[in-house]
Amino acid sequence: MRHTIAVLVENKSGVLARVSNLFRRRGYNIESITVGKSEREGIARITLEVDGDELAIEQVTKQLNKLIEVIKVSDITHDEMIERELMLIKVSADTSTRSEILQIVDIFRAGVVDVSPKALVIEITGDRDKLDAFEALLRPFGIKEIACTGKVAMVRHPKEIK
Amino acid sequence: MKLTGAQIVIEALKREGVDVIFGIPGGAIIDVYDALYDSGIRHILAHHEQGAAHMADGYARATGKVGVCFATSGPGATNLTTGIANAYMDSVPIVAITGQVATGLIGKDAFQEADTVGITSPITKHNYLIRDVNELAKTIKEAFYIAKTGRPGPVLIDIPKDIQIATADFDYSMEVDIRGYKPSVTGHIKQIKEAAKLINESKKPCILAGGGVIISGASEELFKLATKANIPVATTFMGIGSFPQDHPFSLKSAGMHGNYAANYALTECDLLIAIGCRFSDRTTGKADEFATRAKKIHIDIDPAEINKNVVVDIPIVGDAKIILNSLLEYVEEKREEEWLDYIMGLKEEHRLTYADGPAVKPQFVIEKICEMVSENTVIVTEVGQNQMWSALFFTHKKPRHFISSGGLGTMGFGFPASIGAKVGRPDALVIDIAGDGSFMMNIQEIATAVENNIPVKVIVLNNRALGMVRQWQELFYKKRYSSTILKEVNFAEIAKSFGAKGIRVTEKEQLVSALSSAIDYPGPAVVDVIVEQEENVIPMVPPGAPIDRIVGGK
Ligand SMILES: Cc1ncc(C[n+]2csc(CCOP(=O)(O)OP(=O)(O)O)c2C)c(N)n1
Numbered sequence: 001m002r003h004t005i006a007v008l009v010e011n012k013s014g015v016l017a018r019v020s021n022l023f024r025r026r027g028y029n030i031e032s033i034t035v036g037k038s039e040r041e042g043i044a045r046i047t048l049e050v051d052g053d054e055l056a057i058e059q060v061t062k063q064l065n066k067l068i069e070v071i072k073v074s075d076i077t078h079d080e081m082i083e084r085e086l087m088l089i090k091v092s093a094d095t096s097t098r099s100e101i102l103q104i105v106d107i108f109r110a111g112v113v114d115v116s117p118k119a120l121v122i123e124i125t126g127d128r129d130k131l132d133a134f135e136a137l138l139r140p141f142g143i144k145e146i147a148c149t150g151k152v153a154m155v156r157h158p159k160e161i162k
Numbered sequence: 163m164k165l166t167g168a169q170i171v172i173e174a175l176k177r178e179g180v181d182v183i184f185g186i187p188g189g190a191i192i193d194v195y196d197a198l199y200d201s202g203i204r205h206i207l208a209h210h211e212q213g214a215a216h217m218a219d220g221y222a223r224a225t226g227k228v229g230v231c232f233a234t235s236g237p238g239a240t241n242l243t244t245g246i247a248n249a250y251m252d253s254v255p256i257v258a259i260t261g262q263v264a265t266g267l268i269g270k271d272a273f274q275e276a277d278t279v280g281i282t283s284p285i286t287k288h289n290y291l292i293r294d295v296n297e298l299a300k301t302i303k304e305a306f307y308i309a310k311t312g313r314p315g316p317v318l319i320d321i322p323k324d325i326q327i328a329t330a331d332f333d334y335s336m337e338v339d340i341r342g343y344k345p346s347v348t349g350h351i352k353q354i355k356e357a358a359k360l361i362n363e364s365k366k367p368c369i370l371a372g373g374g375v376i377i378s379g380a381s382e383e384l385f386k387l388a389t390k391a392n393i394p395v396a397t398t399f400m401g402i403g404s405f406p407q408d409h410p411f412s413l414k415s416a417g418m419h420g421n422y423a424a425n426y427a428l429t430e431c432d433l434l435i436a437i438g439c440r441f442s443d444r445t446t447g448k449a450d451e452f453a454t455r456a457k458k459i460h461i462d463i464d465p466a467e468i469n470k471n472v473v474v475d476i477p478i479v480g481d482a483k484i485i486l487n488s489l490l491e492y493v494e495e496k497r498e499e500e501w502l503d504y505i506m507g508l509k510e511e512h513r514l515t516y517a518d519g520p521a522v523k524p525q526f527v528i529e530k531i532c533e534m535v536s537e538n539t540v541i542v543t544e545v546g547q548n549q550m551w552s553a554l555f556f557t558h559k560k561p562r563h564f565i566s567s568g569g570l571g572t573m574g575f576g577f578p579a580s581i582g583a584k585v586g587r588p589d590a591l592v593i594d595i596a597g598d599g600s601f602m603m604n605i606q607e608i609a610t611a612v613e614n615n616i617p618v619k620v621i622v623l624n625n626r627a628l629g630m631v632r633q634w635q636e637l638f639y640k641k642r643y644s645s646t647i648l649k650e651v652n653f654a655e656i657a658k659s660f661g662a663k664g665i666r667v668t669e670k671e672q673l674v675s676a677l678s679s680a681i682d683y684p685g686p687a688v689v690d691v692i693v694e695q696e697e698n699v700i701p702m703v704p705p706g707a708p709i710d711r712i713v714g715g716k
Pocket of ligand 1: 544545546547548549571572573574596597598599600601623625627628629630631
């Protein structure tokens with residue numbers, strides 16, 4: 001099963017390398033990893049998606065916890081949470097297809113961030129399913145490039161990960 | 163008070179109570195060596211950095227204190243790595259300090275630059291690259307704290323050349339407070355009570371004591387538990403010495419080259435009380451068939467060891483000594499007669515033996531050493547058959563008196579580790595029981611022992627073979643001795659050429675007098691014993707089999 005794990009770490013150089021090293025060395029399956037700031041100065045937040053059974057995930061969280069620069073590890077898979085990913089898609093578009101694409105963009109509440117004679121760059125956020133569906137609908141028009149952030153996640157009120 | 167980075171290192175080490183450092187200087191750490199020169203701290207110059215790391219390791223295992231080693235950047239640091247990995251696998255507290263090229267040169271492939279922090283990340287408990295001289299003192303304090311608390315382990319500090327020269331105010335009064343590192347030590351009381359209940363109810367309890375018992379200094383508590391509830395005690399290889407092997411309840415060590423009684427008791431018990439061990443594959447054999455009839459209590463300071471290799475019923479995370487003390491309050495006096503009778507029968511039925519013959523048998527050598535030495539003797543081993551015979555045929559009674567590379571199985575560990583152990587325990591007789599293959603991997607350290615007059619005794623079980631591998635080839639590869647037969651080397655002559663005492667033994671009759679003259683000699687001595695070549699370590703559990711499928715040597 002796929003788990004979502006939120007990790008608070010010291011915002012120091014090399015921490016991400018330690019985390020990814022751990023995954024490589026212990027042979028854990030990492031689906032995605034994102035890093036960014038947290039609400040606190042000096043602390044970064046990593047969101048991990050990991051595949052594995054309960055025992056494997058127990059090991060992942062414990063081994064992460066052993067890293068000195070890891071402050072807190074929370075498996076939030078079973079919490080009610082908000083998950084988001086940001087995707088930029090460059091799709092072929094000319095006068096004949098542009099309006100059809102714009103309709104899809106509208107329905108998905110995505111946004112156009114760049115227009116050129118032969119292509120559009122679209123930005124969309126949402127969970128993986130939404131992004132997948134969006135991508136599938138645009139595919140027939142000709143996708144030129146995709147860039148994705150990977151998932152960030154947060155548990156709904158009132159639980160805080162501190 | 164303004165000090166240079168190099169002076170800060172030495173000052174901080176003094177505050178940590180460091181009295182000896184093992185190492186080799188070089189350009190990138192020359193400033194630290196300059197500060198060391200008239201500091202009063204003893205420095206033991208090794209002849210290979212791997213030796214220095216093993217010396218620090220042996221020192222730490224023998225004393226319970228943190229061992230310290232120094233190396234220069236690049237090759238100095240990479241030479242340390244085997245020693246660091248070895249300490250990591252066996253949870254030994256060492257602090258390694260390496261020089262690094264100047265900060266401005268890092269990443270430029272400068273002369274003698276290696277990514278020491280990158281290389282050592284997976285084999286240290288933690289490591290640091292210092293980028294600001296103002297962080298140096300605090301980092302050293304943290305490093306020692308991390309190395310010796312919780313589950314101990316090696317910590318490395320990489321110090322660029324310019325940081326060693328830069329100056330900062332020296333202050334060592336700060337408190338260590340690492341928000342991501344708060345080891346829990348006391349154990350959950352509910353779990354402890356639950357464990358006591360299981361112990362009180364069990365009919366066939368068995369203790370498995372690991373290296374954690376020794377590290378936490380919990381041998382006395384282990385003894386109390388075993389004798390209060392009359393529970394037999396098997397140990398892991400790393401747990402050898404945690405419980406006196408001459409005690410009637412001792413099942414000695416378990417595992418691949420363990421003892422029958424230990425392996426059978428672990429297989430048949432209805433309650434397993436595992437203390438400070440990590441259920442390594444060498445101990446458990448086939449893990450899913452390990453102690454399947456038993457409920458399992460697992461006491462360990464490292465939460466990540468719980469359910470890692472063997473799934474347990476009652477985990478208790480914390481320090482073994484503290485937990486055993488509180489467990490003792492709830493455990494009732496009891497005696498399961500039937501089980502104990504059975505255990506005693508097992509022990510009686512499966513005494514270790516070997517077939518004597520005209521040649522000197524390695525087991526005979528170990529037995530003789532065991533007869534001759536006092537309890538104040540630290541036995542250090544190399545890796546291979548010599549290691550297993552030392553574990554099996556010597557009666558180990560005290561913690562920190564058996565030192566061996568368990569997790570990494572590092573040939574070449576024993577001799578430098580014995581030097582470190584002797585430096586830490588000058589009162590004790592320190593003997594390295596060696597194989598000829600292993601001894602040659604760090605034989606240059608005879609120079610270190612001679613130069614510093616460290617009177618360690620090396621007993622080489624010279625079988626002209628990489629014996630343990632040869633044994634596997636004999637048993638599992640149809641005697642195809644691929645690269646395991648060695649040319650005979652005269653280690654006595656080698657010892658003499660370094661300035662140590664060297665004695666050669668080819669006949670049984672010569673052994674005792676050779677051993678006693680080596681032991682009585684005031685300096686380092688090597689006894690080169692020519693032993694039977696095709697002798698095997700038995701009993702043995704074939705690799706991948708459950709531990710009750712132990713065979714041979716009844
Ligand atoms: C550094 C290292 N290289 C290789 C091995 C694999 N190995 C395990 S035991 C052994 C043979 C050891 O030979 P020796 O030191 O002569 O001891 P013996 O088994 O003969 O007592 C070897 C090569 C190892 N454990 N460590």
